[in-house]
Structure formats: structure tokens, C-alpha cells
Amino acid sequence: MTVEIAPPTSGVGEVRPPTRGPASRRPAWFGQHVGTALVGMVAGYALGHWIGNVIASGYAHVQGSGENDVAIVLGMVLGVLxxxxxxxxxxxxxAKLVGRDSVPRETTGWTRYFRYNLTxxxxxxxxxxxxxxxxxxxxLLAMAIRTELLSPTSHIYGPGTYxxxxxxxGTVMMMMASSMVLGPLGNYLVPLMIGSRRMAFPRVEAFSFWCFTAGYFVILSALPLGGFPTGWTGYAPLQTEATAGMDSYLVGFLVVGTGMVLAGFNIVVxxxxxxxxxxxxxxxxxxxxSILVTGVLLATATPTLAVACLFGILDRTAQTAFYVNEHGGSSYLWENLFWxxxxxxxxxxxxxxxxxxGEMLPVFTRKPLFAYKVGAAGMVGVGxxxxxxxxxxxxxxxxxxxxxxxxxLTTELISIPTGFIFLVGLGTLYKAKMRFEVPMLFCLALYFNFLIGGITGxxxxxxxxxxxxxxGFFVLSHFHYTIMGGLVFAxxxxxxxxxPKITxxxxxxxxxxxxxxxxxxFFNLTFFPLFLVGLFDQPRRVFEYAKNLQTLNDVASVSAFLLGSSFLVxxxxxxxxxxxDPKRAPANPWGSNGLEWQTASPPAWYNFERxxxxLADPYxxxxxxxxxxxxxxxxNFADAAAAANGGGA
Amino acid sequence: MTETHADALSGLESPEEAAYELRAAEASIWTGSRLLISIFAFTFAALAFAYFYLRSSNSADLWRPNGVTAPTATGAAIMAFTLAVTGLQYYGVRRLRSGTILDWEVAGWTAVLAGLIALGLQCWELTDVPFTPGSSGYASVFTGWAVLNIALLLGGLYWAETLLARHVRLRRAHVEEGGEKSGLLVARVTRINIVSCAHFWMFIGLIAVFFWVFFYVVAG
Known part of the structure; x- marks a missing residue:
């Protein structure tokens, strides 16, 4: 990998101007888009699988097992390529290898969402x-889990399927949650919020998205390949012993991880x-x-996961022994690298x-953000x-x-900066005249949920x-309260x-x-009973449980279905x-001071006319x-810029 | 309908704004290259962790049975060629700073050649090791190192080669358009990129030395 080389031929830099030409007047379905990507993926998989079979079908461990991980992994890797x-x-x-600039087709209209686009x-x-x-x-997979747990003894699936x-x-949700905010909101809003017309490395940004998408297909391929038994944590030695679905986990996390690193890299710069x-x-x-700290964490922590996954792939294909205790490796190595x-x-x-x-509370309380610098410092401290x-x-x-x-001790220490961030929110809410608009309701729910998740933490x-x-289920409830109760609500x-800003x-x-x-x-009715279930010793990842826990499990299951239906709403x-029935939104419906609201909605693609x-913070x-x-x-841009920077914090 | 940045921004961008964005673009390459080094530093720190973890664990007494080591001469050659690339990159940047573009070009292409040799040797070494990948902790970590080193060398070489290729094409275009073959163009367009690439190769050189010591000198 290399950083984007952005030859600023006349100033603005790398997204600078493709020219209109005959190619750009072709119909939208010509050229490259999701359809050609799917064809490429299938062809790549077939080619990789064939090469893998040629290379490894003669190996003793392949002949004996009836499973050729080399073919599967090569298929996945070439499929992603x-x-x-x-x-x-x-x-x-x-094109850069021969010194050329490729000219991206920059289209407008709905087809651009199905293309490699640099905006x-x-x-x-x-x-x-x-x-x-x-x-x-x-x-949907969560619904399947709760369906199975409706009864302690009658089963829909076998234990392996469960x-x-x-x-x-777990894996799909973790992959999703890693990019849930930085991907859509970070990429869309950060340039608007900082007054920029563009990203530093638009190609890196777009590449990260298409890696993320490829990772979806790879991790989904685990199901037809028989699944994997390790949970989202992929623990060895179970990882080494698992069948082909484990390859999907390892390659999938490697691909998504690559996208995460690139997304973090671009946004930080x-x-x-x-x-x-x-x-x-x-x-x-x-x-x-928050996005800056997240970006740094993505860029620096995720390489460790990528290396851990690479080792796992090598164990399963090249027969190395990173995680095999009997051959000089250690299953603890995975656990350390993974965590x-x-x-x-x-x-x-x-x-x-x-x-x-933190961004929304001042808007709906009409108060400055309480202890802004403490909040920012808390985020850096947590990071x-x-x-x-x-x-x-x-x-x-x-x-x-x-x-x-x-x-x-270190774990308890981290609750201090986390507490800073929490108190910044509470301080802003203190004696505030709140407007209970829908976004504000979600903000308040976060504080309620995260309080439970944080204290149990x-x-x-x-x-x-x-x-x-x-x-047990206590831990499960804890992290659902922090991640779903925090991130997903936010x-x-x-x-x-x-x-209203975006559309x-x-x-x-x-x-x-x-x-x-x-x-x-229904979120609370789903996960709060599971704290009790956990305290009564029901283990995670087991499809049978004690009969006396059925009532609590059924409450959780029924609530989970209703929670799921809330997403349909x-x-x-x-x-x-x-x-x-689209209704035109006012220019600034919430009365925010944020810079992103000072431009048109939806914003022109150059974001700001000038x-x-x-001149001030938005609070x-x-x-x-x-x-x-x-x-x-x-x-006078130059003078105004000099004055504003000189008077800054 | 097709719209481009040029269309959208024409008439909207003042010279001061253009200069502001140019500075941002240059600074981004500078910071981006440092962040890239950090990313790879974490990558190789994970490998180093695996090395020391398995070495100290010595599971089943199989860290490095019988003192088996990867081919020392090949390993030394890989390191030497990698360091040669680093040195040539450094030299090229110095010559470029003093305005001698030809020296930078020659040093750059020589560096690419040396890097390709290092890459080829690293691939070949994998086929020539006196152990199977899963025979010991050492063998496993060495295999992991070889794979990661191939990726690192490929990335570094790609960066170096594309800079040279871009320079050659720009120079040709500039001459065809009647301009002089001067240092101004390359200096403006890619200087910070070239310096960043040289820094990245210094990092690669450091990695090469560290892991050469780990695998061939103090393998334990």
C-alpha cells in the first residue's frame, strides 16, 4: 500500500478535473459499476479456487480432509481483487505504474451510488x-438466535448451526459497528463541519468503502461454507480446528480491517x-x-488484527503453527493480538x-456544550x-x-476519561429547557443505556x-448496552x-x-432480563439452558422481535x-450553529462557494x-484567514 | 449528465484559496506518510510480539529445535539490498535538493532495481528454507515475516516506481509543450512526495535490520 500521491497540477489537488469526453457521454450502464464488480468477484473466486486446487490438491493434509483451505482462501482473495x-x-x-492519471467518470444521478465515486x-x-x-x-441473525432460545429444550437448529x-x-455486527459512524457520517459530514471542500485522499476513502463491501460478501460466505464455531472473537485453538467457514472469518476481517485502516488514515489527515x-x-x-480519535485508533489498532488474521490464514493454508501449542505456537498469541x-x-x-x-445536545438545549475541552480531552484520554x-x-x-x-487498574482508570465525556453531557443537560425532538430522544436514551452499560462495565x-x-449473559448484556444502547441509538x-442536511x-x-x-x-426489555439470566449462570453460545430461566428468556425473545420490528418502522x-411523500426541510430545521448547516441542503458538491x-466554535x-x-x-481570504488563525484558541 | 470538479469550481476558486488547498495537499502527503509509517510500525510490532511471545513460551520445547535457522547468506543479501534502496533513496533526495534531477532519477531507478532483487530473493528464500512452516515457532514466525516483508517491499517499490514514472511522463509532456526541461516542475509537483517516500524507505531499512538481527543473529 502507498499513500495517495496527489500531484496538485494547478492547486486543488488530486480530484482535480477529469475533462468531459466521449467516454463520459456513454450510457450509465456502460463502464464499471456494481454489476461488473460482481462479475469480477465471481470470476476471481473461480480462478483462485482453481489455482488453489492445482497447488494444493496433492498435499497430504488436503487429501485426507476433503477440504482445501488453500483453494478457498485463494478464491476469496482473488474474488476480492x-x-x-x-x-x-x-x-x-x-495507471500510475506507467505514470498516467486515470480519469474517473464523475456522474450525477442515482447511478453514481453504484460506482467508484470520489466525492x-x-x-x-x-x-x-x-x-x-x-x-x-x-x-435477522439475532432474531434467529432469540427464536432458538424461546425454549430450553425444543430446538429449531442443532448446536453446530446455532x-x-x-x-x-457477532462478526457481522462488529464489522458494521466499526464503521457505523465514521463510514457514513464521518465521510459525509466531517469536511462540511471543518469547512473543507474535499477529503485529503478521496481515492483512499472510496477504496475503504469498497473493501468494506467486499468484506460483507466474504463474511456472508461463511454460512454456505458451514459456518464457524468461535463466536466473533475467533479464539484459537478452535479457530485452527474449524472447517472452511473459518476462512471466511479470517479473510473477511482482513479485508474489512484493511478498509478500516484506510478510512481512519484518510479522515485523520x-x-x-x-x-x-x-x-x-x-x-x-x-x-x-470523536472522529479524529476514532480514526487514529482505526489506523493504529487494526493492523494488529490484520496480522493476527494473516497468521490464522497461514496456519490453515501454509500449515504454519502460530496458534498450535503442540508445534511451538500458542493459542494465547491469537488472544493477545486479537484483544x-x-x-x-x-x-x-x-x-x-x-x-x-455532544454535537446535538447544545442544539436541543440551546446551551453551550458544558466543559467542551474536558470532553475533547476525555476522548483523547480514552483513546x-x-x-x-x-x-x-x-x-x-x-x-x-x-x-x-x-x-x-488500567481498566478502572479508563472509566475516568469516560466519565468526563459522560459528565459533559450531563452538565449540558443540567437546568436546560430541552426540546424533545426525535434526535434528542435518542440522545437521552444513550445516556440512560450507557449508564447501565458503563456501570456494569x-x-x-x-x-x-x-x-x-x-x-455468561451478564457480559453479553453489558456490551449490548454499551454498543447498541450507545452507538446504535446515537x-x-x-x-x-x-x-434534512443530506437530502x-x-x-x-x-x-x-x-x-x-x-x-x-424493547431494547431494555430485551437486554435487561439477560443481566438476570447471566447472574443465574446461563452461559453464552449454548443453545440449551435451565428450565427455570425460560420466562426471562421468553421476555427477552419476544422483546427482541419487537425491537427488530422497530427497525421496520x-x-x-x-x-x-x-x-x-417527501417534505422539503427548512434550511436549518434545528437551529444549529454548526458550520455544516451554514451551506445549502443538500450541499453542492464543492460544499462551500468560498x-x-x-470565527467561533459552534456552541x-x-x-x-x-x-x-x-x-x-x-x-479578502488571505487577510481574513490570517486574522482568524491569529485570534484562535 | 457529467459534472466535474473543474466545472463546479471554475470561477469559484480564488488564487488565495487555490494556494491554501495546495498547502493542505502537500501537508497531507507529509502527514500521510508519517501515519503510514505508524500503521506499518504497528503491523511489524505485532510480528515482533509474536516472535518474542513464542520464543519465551517455547511451547513443547519447539521454538527453534536443533538451532535451525533460515539461510543466513540469503537473509543478509535481502537486508543488504533493502538497505541499498534506503541509501539510494536518501542520496537521491539530497541530490534533488541540490537541484540535480538526473542524479535523483538514476538513483531512483537503481533503487527500484535493488528493491526488485531484494523482493525476488525474499520470495526465493521461502522456497529454500531448511524447515517446514509448521515445524516450530521460529519457522512459523519466519514464514509470517517473509510474507509481510514481501508486502512491505512491494508497497515501497510501488511508491518509488510510480514517482519516477510520473516524473518521466510529466517531463516529456512539458518538453512537448515547448517548456524547458527544468527542475521547477518536478520540484513543485512531487518533491514532498519524494521526500516522504524516502522516509518510508528509511523505515523499511530499519525493519530489515531489526528482523535480520531477530531471525539470523539472536534467534535464541
């Missing part, structure tokens, strides 16, 4: 749809260098702070949620400390007991409690909040409130409000002398 080639992601890297707003929308596809796929469904659900004049660190929206990524991953999922609510806690996931694995107090960081409840709040249309508020209350009530609202000069609500956030048409 075929997908990327088919969509056009490799045109530019290949950050298009990529954001592509991410949004793909994240929802991931979410609904994982949600664990495969659980594993697929963009935030550092493409802020408008006057957008000092002290004026940057709190959402952008070195896995715990920052928790904050990759949590921080953007806090960024979203730093997240690298030093991973071994708390191994308290019960047989690690050296002397290590436990250290990691218990403090318990779990203590070794004695962790030893007691480890491996995400939907953000969708309601920024849809120029408003989502129906009545349907939005129905969606919210169904989601909030959202889909109905989305379709109704945007296509069937590069704005930022000066209800102050006697409200300062304009930015000068959107500076008469």
Missing part, C-alpha cells in the same frame, strides 16, 4: 446504505490539514474530535456515539488508555494471575466479579438529525417517535419521507452577543 478491479478501484493504481458525500451515502445492510443482516448463527451475528482558516483545535466540533485490537475497537464503537450526542487494557479479556484464560491487578473490570460472571439520532427532506417526526419508543422500550419512515473563515447558544460561526464569503 476481482471485485475491486470490477468496480474500478484498481484503475488509478495501475465524499457519495461515499458517505454508500456507507450509510451498506451499514444498514450489515445491521439488518446481523439483526453457534454458527451466533458467530455470524483530512481533519489535521483541511480545516478551514480559523477552525482551530479549540473550535473544532466535538463530533470531529490488542479488540479493546480499542470497543472505543472505536463508543466514541463516535458520544461525539454525536490512549484503550491500548493498555486488553488483558482484562483474558482474566479467566489462565494468564499469569500477577498480571490481573495491573489490568484491573466497572463491575466487570474487577477480577472477582469478572471471574464470577465471565462467559446513530439513529444522527440519521434523524442530519437527514433536503425531513423524516416524519411522528413515525420517528414511534420508532424511538419501540426501540427504547424506521425503514417505512425512510421510504415514506424521502420518496413517497472557503469559509471560521454559543443563548449568549447575549452571539458570535457568527464563520464568514462564508470573506472579501
Amino acid at each position: 476481482g471485485w475491486l478491479a470490477g468496480i474500478g478501484a484498481l484503475n488509478y493504481p495501475l 465524499h458525500k457519495v461515499v458517505g451515502m454508500q456507507y450509510l446504505i451498506m451499514v444498514l445492510v450489515f445491521l439488518f443482516t446481523g439483526g 453457534i454458527s448463527i451466533v458467530s455470524e451475528h 483530512t481533519i489535521i490539514h483541511y480545516r478551514a482558516p480559523g477552525m482551530t483545535w479549540g473550535r473544532m466540533p466535538i463530533f470531529v474530535w 490488542f485490537f479488540g479493546h480499542p475497537e470497543v472505543y472505536i464503537m463508543a466514541l463516535p456515539g458520544f461525539g454525536i450526542v 490512549l488508555l484503550s491500548y493498555f487494557v486488553w488483558q482484562h479479556h483474558l482474566f479467566q484464560s489462565g494468564i499469569n494471575p500477577d498480571m490481573r491487578p495491573l489490568y484491573m 466497572v463491575f466487570l473490570s474487577d477480577v472477582p466479579v469478572d471471574v464470577t460472571v465471565h462467559g 446513530f439513529f439520532g444522527a440519521v434523524y438529525y442530519w437527514t 433536503g427532506k425531513t423524516l416524519n417526526q411522528r413515525l420517528g417517535k414511534i420508532h424511538f419508543w419501540m426501540m427504547f422500550v 424506521f425503514v417505512a419512515n425512510f421510504v415514506w419521507s424521502l420518496w413517497i 472557503i469559509p473563515v471560521v 454559543h447558544y443563548s449568549e447575549p452577543t452571539e458570535v457568527p460561526v464563520a464568514d462564508l464569503a470573506p472579501t
Whole structure:
């Protein structure tokens, strides 16, 4: 991989101008799009599988097993390359080898969403749809899990199928959650919020999305390949012993991980260098702070996961022994590498949620964000400390007991900056006259849910409690309260909040409130009983349980179905409000000071007619002398920029 | 209908704004290359962790049975060629800074050649090791290293080659358009990219030395 080489031939840089030509007047279905990508993927898989068979079908371990992991992995890898080639992601890297610039077809209209497009707003929308596809796929698998758990003794699936469904659900959801905010909202909104017309590396951004999409197909291929039995954590030695579905897990995480690294890379550089004049660190929206820290975590923690997956792939194909104790390897190696990524991953999922609510609370309370700098510092603190806690996931694995107090301490330490972020929200809410619009309801729900998830997390960081409840539904409930109760609620709040900006249309508020209350009530009715189930020792990932726990499980299952149906309300609202009965949104429906609201809705693709000069942070609500956030048409850009930067924080 | 940035921005971009974005683009390449180094540093830190973890665990007494090592001469040659690339990149940048573009070009193409030799040797070494990949912890980590090193060398070479190819094409176009073959163009367009690429190769050189020591000198 290499960084985008952006030859700024005349100033603006790399997305600079493809010229109109005969090729760009071809019909939309010509050229490269999702259809050609699918063809490329199928052809690549077939070719890779054939090569793998040629290479490895004679190997003793392949002949004896009836399964050729070399063929499967090569098929997947070439399938992903075929997908990327088919969509056009490799045109530019290949053209550069001979010193040429490829000229991207930049289309308008709906077909651009099915193409390799370099506009950050298009990529954001592509991410949004793909994240929802991931979410609904994982949600359907969750329904399947809860259906099985309706009865302790009557079964719909066998135990192997059940664990495969659980594993697929967890992995799909984790992949989705990693990109849930940074992908759609980060890519779409960050340039608007920092006053930029573009991303630093648009091709890297687009490439990250198409990796994410390819990863969806790869991880989904686990089901026809027999699934994998490890849960989303992929623990060795089960990983090494598993059948072909495990290849999908390892290759899928490698591909999605590559996309995550690239997405983080691009957004970090963009935030550092493409802020408008006057957008000092002290004026940057709190959402952008959260995305910055998330981007750094994605770029630096995910390579460890990629390496761990590579080792797993080598164990299963080249017969190395990284995770095989009997041959000089160690299954603990996977667990350490995985959780070195896995715990920052928790904050990759949590921080953007806090960024979203931090952005929305001042708008709906008409108050400045309380202790803004503490909130930003809290996010940076969480990001730093997240690298030093991973071994708390191994308290019960047989690690050296002397290590436990250290990691218990670091885990409890991280609750301090997390508490900062939480208190920033509560301080903003204090004595506020709130407007209970739909986005605000989701914000408040986050604080309710995360309080439960966070406090149970403090318990779990203590070794004695962790030893007691480890491996059961208590832990499961804890992380669903933090990730779903935090991130997913914030995400939907953000969708309601920024849809008028993105589409120029408003989502129906009545349907939005129905969606919210169904989601909030049934989320809690699903997962709170599971704390009790966990305290009564029901283990995770087991499809049978004690008969006396059936009532609690049934409450959870029925609530889960209703929780799932709340998403149908959202889909109905989305379709109704945007296509069937669209209503033009006011220019700034929530009365936000945010820079993104100071331009047209939906924004023109150059975002701002002139590069704005930022004059203040966007949180000066209800102050006697409200300062304009930015000068959107500076008469003398250079002077205004110098003045704004000089007077910055 | 087709719309381009040129269409959209024509008339909208003042010279000051263009200069502002140009500075941002250059700074992005600078920061991007450092962040790229960080990404690969974490990647190879994970490999180093595996090395020391398996070495200290010595599961089933199979870290490195019988003191078997990968071919030392080949390993040394790979490291030497990698360091040659690093040195040539560094030299090329120095010459470029002093305005001697031809020296940079020659050093660059020589570096690409040396890198290709290192890459070829690394691939060949994988077929010539005196152990099977799963025979020990050492053998496993060495296989992982070889795969990652191939990827790293490929990435670094791609970056170096594309810079040279871009330069050659731009120079030709510039001359065809009647311009002089001057240092101005390449300096403006790709200088920061060239410097960043050289820094990345310094990182690759460091990695080559570290892991050469791990695998061939103090393998344990």
C-alpha cells in the first residue's frame, strides 16, 4: 500500500478535473459499476479456487480432509481483487505504474451510488446504505438466535448451526459497528463541519468503502461454507480446528480491517490539514474530535488484527503453527493480538456515539456544550488508555494471575476519561429547557443505556466479579448496552438529525417517535432480563439452558422481535419521507450553529462557494452577543484567514 | 449528465484559496506518510510480539529445535539490498535538493532495481528454507515475516516506481509543450512526495535490520 500521491497540477489537488469526453457521454450502464464488480468477484473466486486446487490438491493434509483451505482462501482473495478491479478501484493504481492519471467518470444521478465515486458525500451515502445492510443482516441473525432460545429444550437448529448463527451475528455486527459512524457520517459530514471542500485522499476513502463491501460478501460466505464455531472473537485453538467457514472469518476481517485502516488514515489527515482558516483545535466540533480519535485508533489498532488474521490464514493454508501449542505456537498469541485490537475497537464503537450526542445536545438545549475541552480531552484520554487494557479479556484464560491487578487498574482508570465525556453531557443537560425532538430522544436514551452499560462495565473490570460472571449473559448484556444502547441509538439520532442536511427532506417526526419508543422500550426489555439470566449462570453460545430461566428468556425473545420490528418502522419512515411523500426541510430545521448547516441542503458538491473563515466554535447558544460561526464569503481570504488563525484558541 | 470538479469550481476558486488547498495537499502527503509509517510500525510490532511471545513460551520445547535457522547468506543479501534502496533513496533526495534531477532519477531507478532483487530473493528464500512452516515457532514466525516483508517491499517499490514514472511522463509532456526541461516542475509537483517516500524507505531499512538481527543473529 502507498499513500495517495496527489500531484496538485494547478492547486486543488488530486480530484482535480477529469475533462468531459466521449467516454463520459456513454450510457450509465456502460463502464464499471456494481454489476461488473460482481462479475469480477465471481470470476476471481473461480480462478483462485482453481489455482488453489492445482497447488494444493496433492498435499497430504488436503487429501485426507476433503477440504482445501488453500483453494478457498485463494478464491476469496482473488474474488476480492476481482471485485475491486470490477468496480474500478484498481484503475488509478495501475495507471500510475506507467505514470498516467486515470480519469474517473464523475456522474450525477442515482447511478453514481453504484460506482467508484470520489466525492465524499457519495461515499458517505454508500456507507450509510451498506451499514444498514450489515445491521439488518446481523439483526435477522439475532432474531434467529432469540427464536432458538424461546425454549430450553425444543430446538429449531442443532448446536453446530446455532453457534454458527451466533458467530455470524457477532462478526457481522462488529464489522458494521466499526464503521457505523465514521463510514457514513464521518465521510459525509466531517469536511462540511471543518469547512473543507474535499477529503485529503478521496481515492483512499472510496477504496475503504469498497473493501468494506467486499468484506460483507466474504463474511456472508461463511454460512454456505458451514459456518464457524468461535463466536466473533475467533479464539484459537478452535479457530485452527474449524472447517472452511473459518476462512471466511479470517479473510473477511482482513479485508474489512484493511478498509478500516484506510478510512481512519484518510479522515485523520483530512481533519489535521483541511480545516478551514480559523477552525482551530479549540473550535473544532466535538463530533470531529470523536472522529479524529476514532480514526487514529482505526489506523493504529487494526493492523494488529490484520496480522493476527494473516497468521490464522497461514496456519490453515501454509500449515504454519502460530496458534498450535503442540508445534511451538500458542493459542494465547491469537488472544493477545486479537484483544490488542479488540479493546480499542470497543472505543472505536463508543466514541463516535458520544461525539454525536455532544454535537446535538447544545442544539436541543440551546446551551453551550458544558466543559467542551474536558470532553475533547476525555476522548483523547480514552483513546490512549484503550491500548493498555486488553488483558482484562483474558482474566479467566489462565494468564499469569500477577498480571490481573495491573489490568484491573488500567481498566478502572479508563472509566475516568469516560466519565468526563459522560459528565459533559450531563452538565449540558443540567437546568436546560430541552426540546424533545426525535434526535434528542435518542440522545437521552444513550445516556440512560450507557449508564447501565458503563456501570456494569466497572463491575466487570474487577477480577472477582469478572471471574464470577465471565462467559455468561451478564457480559453479553453489558456490551449490548454499551454498543447498541450507545452507538446504535446515537446513530439513529444522527440519521434523524442530519437527514434534512443530506437530502433536503425531513423524516416524519411522528413515525420517528414511534420508532424511538419501540426501540427504547424493547431494547431494555430485551437486554435487561439477560443481566438476570447471566447472574443465574446461563452461559453464552449454548443453545440449551435451565428450565427455570425460560420466562426471562421468553421476555427477552419476544422483546427482541419487537425491537427488530422497530427497525421496520424506521425503514417505512425512510421510504415514506424521502420518496413517497417527501417534505422539503427548512434550511436549518434545528437551529444549529454548526458550520455544516451554514451551506445549502443538500450541499453542492464543492460544499462551500468560498472557503469559509471560521470565527467561533459552534456552541454559543443563548449568549447575549452571539458570535457568527464563520464568514462564508470573506472579501479578502488571505487577510481574513490570517486574522482568524491569529485570534484562535 | 457529467459534472466535474473543474466545472463546479471554475470561477469559484480564488488564487488565495487555490494556494491554501495546495498547502493542505502537500501537508497531507507529509502527514500521510508519517501515519503510514505508524500503521506499518504497528503491523511489524505485532510480528515482533509474536516472535518474542513464542520464543519465551517455547511451547513443547519447539521454538527453534536443533538451532535451525533460515539461510543466513540469503537473509543478509535481502537486508543488504533493502538497505541499498534506503541509501539510494536518501542520496537521491539530497541530490534533488541540490537541484540535480538526473542524479535523483538514476538513483531512483537503481533503487527500484535493488528493491526488485531484494523482493525476488525474499520470495526465493521461502522456497529454500531448511524447515517446514509448521515445524516450530521460529519457522512459523519466519514464514509470517517473509510474507509481510514481501508486502512491505512491494508497497515501497510501488511508491518509488510510480514517482519516477510520473516524473518521466510529466517531463516529456512539458518538453512537448515547448517548456524547458527544468527542475521547477518536478520540484513543485512531487518533491514532498519524494521526500516522504524516502522516509518510508528509511523505515523499511530499519525493519530489515531489526528482523535480520531477530531471525539470523539472536534467534535464541
